[in-house]
Every structure is written in C-alpha cells, then in structure tokens.
Amino acid sequence: MKTRILTFTLSIFLCAAARAELKWEQTTADLHPAIGDKQAVAHFKYQNVGTTPVHFKSVHASCGCTAAQSQKEQVAPGEKGEVTATFSIGDRTGQQVKTVTVQTDDPNPTQATTILTLRAMIGTPFEIKPTFVYWQSGEEPKPKTVVVKASKDFPAKNLTVKSNSQVFTAKVEPAGAGEWKIEIQPKETSHPTATALMIQSDFPKEAPRSFYVNAQVNPPVNVPANAVATPAKNPAGPAQQ
Amino acid sequence: MRWRLRRRTRPVQRNNEIFVSGHWLRQAAVLVLFALVPAIGEAIYFRDKVSWQSPIPASELVTVDQARAWGDSSIWVDARPDEEFARGHVTGAVSLNEDRWNELLPQFLPKWSPDKKVVVYCSAQSCNVAREVAKRLRDEAQLKDGEGKNCVFVLQGGWEEWLKKNR
Amino acid sequence: MKIFWPVFATILAAVAVIALIATRKITFWRIVDLIVGGIFIYAGVVKALDPIQFGIDIDNYKTLPWFISVRLAFYLPWLEIFCGLALIFRFLYRGGLSILAALTAVFIVATIAAKVRGLDITCGCFGHASKNWSFSTHLALDLAILVALVALSFRVASGNRPQNAV
Numbered sequence: 144m145k146t147r148i149l150t151f152t153l154s155i156f157l158c159a160a161a162r163a164e165l166k167w168e169q170t171t172a173d174l175h176p177a178i179g180d181k182q183a184v185a186h187f188k189y190q191n192v193g194t195t196p197v198h199f200k201s202v203h204a205s206c207g208c209t210a211a212q213s214q215k216e217q218v219a220p221g222e223k224g225e226v227t228a229t230f231s232i233g234d235r236t237g238q239q240v241k242t243v244t245v246q247t248d249d250p251n252p253t254q255a256t257t258i259l260t261l262r263a264m265i266g267t268p269f270e271i272k273p274t275f276v277y278w279q280s281g282e283e284p285k286p287k288t289v290v291v292k293a294s295k296d297f298p299a300k301n302l303t304v305k306s307n308s309q310v311f312t313a314k315v316e317p318a319g320a321g322e323w324k325i326e327i328q329p330k331e332t333s334h335p336t337a338t339a340l341m342i343q344s345d346f347p348k349e350a351p352r353s354f355y356v357n358a359q360v361n362p363p364v365n366v367p368a369n370a371v372a373t374p375a376k377n378p379a380g381p382a383q384q
Numbered sequence: 385m386r387w388r389l390r391r392r393t394r395p396v397q398r399n400n401e402i403f404v405s406g407h408w409l410r411q412a413a414v415l416v417l418f419a420l421v422p423a424i425g426e427a428i429y430f431r432d433k434v435s436w437q438s439p440i441p442a443s444e445l446v447t448v449d450q451a452r453a454w455g456d457s458s459i460w461v462d463a464r465p466d467e468e469f470a471r472g473h474v475t476g477a478v479s480l481n482e483d484r485w486n487e488l489l490p491q492f493l494p495k496w497s498p499d500k501k502v503v504v505y506c507s508a509q510s511c512n513v514a515r516e517v518a519k520r521l522r523d524e525a526q527l528k529d530g531e532g533k534n535c536v537f538v539l540q541g542g543w544e545e546w547l548k549k550n551r
Numbered sequence: 552m553k554i555f556w557p558v559f560a561t562i563l564a565a566v567a568v569i570a571l572i573a574t575r576k577i578t579f580w581r582i583v584d585l586i587v588g589g590i591f592i593y594a595g596v597v598k599a600l601d602p603i604q605f606g607i608d609i610d611n612y613k614t615l616p617w618f619i620s621v622r623l624a625f626y627l628p629w630l631e632i633f634c635g636l637a638l639i640f641r642f643l644y645r646g647g648l649s650i651l652a653a654l655t656a657v658f659i660v661a662t663i664a665a666k667v668r669g670l671d672i673t674c675g676c677f678g679h680a681s682k683n684w685s686f687s688t689h690l691a692l693d694l695a696i697l698v699a700l701v702a703l704s705f706r707v708a709s710g711n712r713p714q715n716a717v
Contacts, residue, residue, distance in 0.1 A: 415634055436618070
C-alpha cells in the first residue's frame with residue numbers, strides 16, 4: 144500500500160518537473176463547429192519560459208485535411224505566440240480527432256516534440272440510415288425503408304422527396320417528432336440503374352438543407368445458374384455485363 | 385511459507401464478513417483465477433472477430449496478395465485526399481475520401497454490387513483514413529455481400545505495400 | 552451509451568435491497584462497499600460487452616504491446632466484475648479490495664503518464680460511454696475511488712468494526 148502511494152505521488156512530481164521551455168496554454172482543443180461550417184480553427188498559444196530562444200523545426204499535421212502553422216519560426220525568451228491548426232471539415236461527421244506534431248530544437252528530446260490535439264464534434268443535421276438502398280437485377284421490387292432522424296438543433300418540420308429517375312419512386316412518412324421514414328421502390332428491376340434521390344427539408348427557411356439518398360438496381364451477377372433451365376449448358380449462362 | 389500466512393490471518397469470528405478464507409493474497413489469487421474462466425470463454429466467442437496480432441480486426445484487413453487474388457470481383461477504393469490520388473493510385477481504383485464524400489459516393493456506388501469486395505486503402509498502415517472510409521461504407525451505406533456479411537476491407541500495408549508488390 | 556445512469560442506479564438499488572434484507576441494518580461503510588462495488592461491476596460489464604473497443608482503448612495508452620492489450624481487454628472487465636461482486640457480497644473481500652486498489656492506482660498513473668506524453672485517450676474505464684468526459688473529470692473520479700478503496704482497506708486492517716455494525 145505504501146509503495147503504491149509512493150509511486151503515485153512520485154509520478155505527480157515527475158509530471159510537475161517535466162516543464163518544457165516552451166509552455167503551452169493547452170495542448171488539447173475541443174471545437175464545436177456549427178452545422179454547415181466548412182472549417183474549425185484551433186489556436187494553441189505558447190510562451191517561451193526558458194532563457195534561450197526556441198526554434199521550430201517542423202509543425203505538421205497528422206492528416207491532409209488539417210493545415211497547421213506557427214506564426215513565427217523563432218521565439219525569443221519571454222515571447223508569446225501561437226500555432227494555428229485549421230481543420231477542413233469536408234464531409235466528415237461525428238467526433239473527429241486530429242493531431243499536430245510540433246518539433247523544436249530543445250536539447251531535451253522529450254520536450255522537443257509536442258503533440259497538439261484538435262477534437263471537433265461535427266454535427267449533422269440528419270442521421271440517415273441507410274444512405275444507400277439497392278436491389279439485385281431480377282429481385283422482387285419490394286420497397287425499402289430509409290429512416291431519417293433530425294438532430295436536436297435542427298428543427299425541420301417537413302421533408303419532401305424528389306426523384307429524377309423513371310424507375311424509382313419515393314414516399315415520405317412522418318414517424319414521430321423529428322423522425323421520418325422514406326419508402327423507396329423501383330418499378331422494376333430488370334435493368335441496372337442508379338440514381339440519387341434528393342430529400343429536401345424546410346429548415347433553415349432562407350436556405351433549406353437537402354441531402355441525398357442513393358438507390359440503384361445492381362447488374363446481374365455471374366452465378367452458376369440454378370436459374371438456367373438447361374443444366375447441360377455452360378453453367379455460367381449468357382455473358383453478363 | 386504456511387506459518388507466515390497463518391500469522392497474518394485474522395481470527396475467524398468476524399462480525400461482518402459472511403465468508404472468510406484466510407489471507408488476502410489467497411483471496412486475490414482465487415479472484416484472479418475465477419475471472420479467467422469467463423474471460424477465456426469470451427475470447428473463444430470473439431476469436432474470429434479480433435485481430436490477435438495486430439491492431440485492426442482480422443476480418444477487416446486484407447493483404448495485397450489476397451486482394452489481388454480477388455481479381456475482377458473486387459473494387460478498389462482510394463481513401464486519400466485528391467492530390468495524392470492524382471499523383472498516383474492503384475489501377476482502376478475509385479477515389480472516395482471524406483473531404484468530398486457526398487460528391488464521390490454517388491460516383492462509386494453504381495460500380496459496386498454485392499458480389500464485389502471493396503478494398504479500401506490509404507497511405508501506410510497507421511493511417512486511419514482507410515478505416516474511417518471503410519466504416520462509413522459499412523455503417524451508412526450498409527454495403528454487404530450476398531450473404532449479408534461484411535464485404536468492405538482495409539488493405540494491410542496500404543498504398544506503400546501495393547507499390548512494393550508492383551515494382 | 553445513454554443508459555449509464557438508469558442502469559447504474561438500478562444495479563445499486565437492487566444490491567442495496569439485497570443487503571438490507573440480508574442484514575437488516577446498514578452502515579455508511581457498507582454503503583461505500585456497495586457503491587464502489589457497483590461502479591466496478593458497471594465498468595466491467597460495459598467493457599465486457601465490447602472487448603474489441605476496450606482493446607483499442609488500452610492500446611491508445613501505448614504502454615503495452617497490442618499482443619498484451621488485446622488479451623488484457625478480455626480479462627480485465629471480468630476481474631473488475633468479480634472483485635466488484637466480492638465487495639458487495641463480502642466474499643473474498645480483502646482479496647477483491649486489494650486487486651481493485653492496485654488496478655485503480657496503476658490506471659491513474661497510466662492516465663497521467665499518457666497525458667504528459669500528449670496522447671489522446673478517450674479513457675475506456677467506463678467504456679465509450681465516458682469518452683466525452685474531460686481528463687480532469689476522469690482523474691477526479693478515479694482518485695475518489697482510490698481514496699474510498701484505501702479507506703476500506705484501512706478499516707479491514709484496523710481489525711474492524713464494533714460488534715453491532717455491519
């Protein structure tokens with residue numbers, strides 16, 4: 144028990160002693176970009192608390208979608224600055240974690256490298272399950288359902304669906320507060336075809352958000368035919384695709 | 385050693401412990417061993433779903449050789465950013481990255497059918513991008529093979545491994 | 552998982568009822584036993600349900616090789632469950648207490664070490680349900696649990712309670 148307390152206390156002191164020459168205000172940034180934002184920017188502020196200038200050897204991000212740079216290359220003692228990390232959200236959703244590795248010329252190897260973490264929770268206006276429905280060629284053209292749930296900060300009341308395709312029809316049915324069921328059905332499944340159905344919401348009024356659900360009829364598969372009537376024939380059947 | 389254990393054992397008449405079985409070390413050992421039983425049971429249950437040697441679940445990873453053996457029944461997906469794709473990619477691979485997911489997904493989907501296995505790759509094993517794209521294909525687009533099983537795989541070794549095997 | 556509070560409360564309540572019935576009396580320390588035991592059982596169950604994710608969480612600490620992390624991910628939750636049960640039912644009590652104290656202390660050290668190294672960990676002590684908690688929340692809770700365990704061990708070591716207490 145005593146040794147456990149000792150190791151525990153010791154580790155706390157070790158943490159306190161490990162202060163880099165470059166002192167960071169924080170090394171983790173939690174960002175909450177609004178729905179529709181294209182970028183999330185984190186500012187990692189630092190100060191040179193040592194007695195010698197610090198030189199940045201490299202600042203680079205873990206992912207191509209994050210651009211990171213330091214305001215200055217050389218930081219004099221006492222000087223402050225910041226490293227800006229710009230995360231281009233793209234079409235990402237959910238909890239995103241990106242890191243930026245900063246390398247300085249600090250002679251102490253453990254303090255020379257700092258890892259800055261950028262955490263961003265990307266909200267989506269809708270949760271769509273699934274975003275893709277498909278039928279096999281020759282499969283019975285039964286309807287398939289897509290469930291759409293609006294997130295709490297997206298008070299859409301109405302969804303309408305538009306289909307540009309001759310083959311696919313879609314119906315929207317409300318299924319409770321902020322929830323809808325979209326039933327998609329192909330007229331027939333004899334020909335391979337693909338389309339994107341546009342679902343339009345009514346929020347925000349100025350520029351209502353829309354999203355797409357993909358639907359397609361897949362081309363026939365090359366299977367040894369149980370379907371082919373004459374087993375004496377070449378089981379691959381007529382050439383496909 | 386028994387005398388030492390004896391000495392540290394508390395008198396049996398304790399008011400508040402329902403069962404006493406001696407030294408705490410022995411009790412701890414019993415617990416440690418007991419816990420192994422369900423743990424091993426669970427490990428057996430999950431034995432095919434876990435990658436016991438490397439950090440990605442075995443059923444999700446595929447080697448370059450395996451993927452190439454699939455030939456025409458596979459469709460390759462490049463999860464890297466556009467610039468990297470433009471610089472060079474696996475012959476016939478489709479670009480599908482998270483920067484332009486909404487735009488690229490409808491271009492990828494018509495090329496897929498349940499008889500095709502999807503091989504997603506990115507740069508280097510430690511890169512998460514391929515796994516993220518694979519995950520979205522499984523969770524959002526719910527791609528499955530004809531038997532309802534997983535058909536989206538991540539290329540072990542990534543782009544670099546493919547390059548090595550194609551020199 | 553938003554089922555944290557209701558499930559935890561139910562487990563705790565059920566256990567409290569059993570204990571009250573069994574002993575017809577209940578003291579503060581017995582409640583501490585039940586709460587701490589309950590926490591570990593809950594934490595163990597959450598992790599036992601998704602050992603793959605737990606293996607990834609352990610691996611994020613980058614202190615153990617994957618080979619060990621994945622095996623530990625299957626074992627540790629059950630150890631927690633059994634020790635939590637030991638605490639609640641006072642069966643193999645001291646053994647359970649010492650194992651849990653050791654686990655908590657090691658875990659606190661590992662968490663601080665990871666933080667110092669700048670690693671991003673989403674913990675994993677309470678499964679992915681707790682992944683949005685901050686570092687300080689996690690640390691505070693773990694320290695509180697460690698303090699409770701240490702206090703319970705001192706009670707055991709000091710030969711224990713007066714005759715009528717439970």
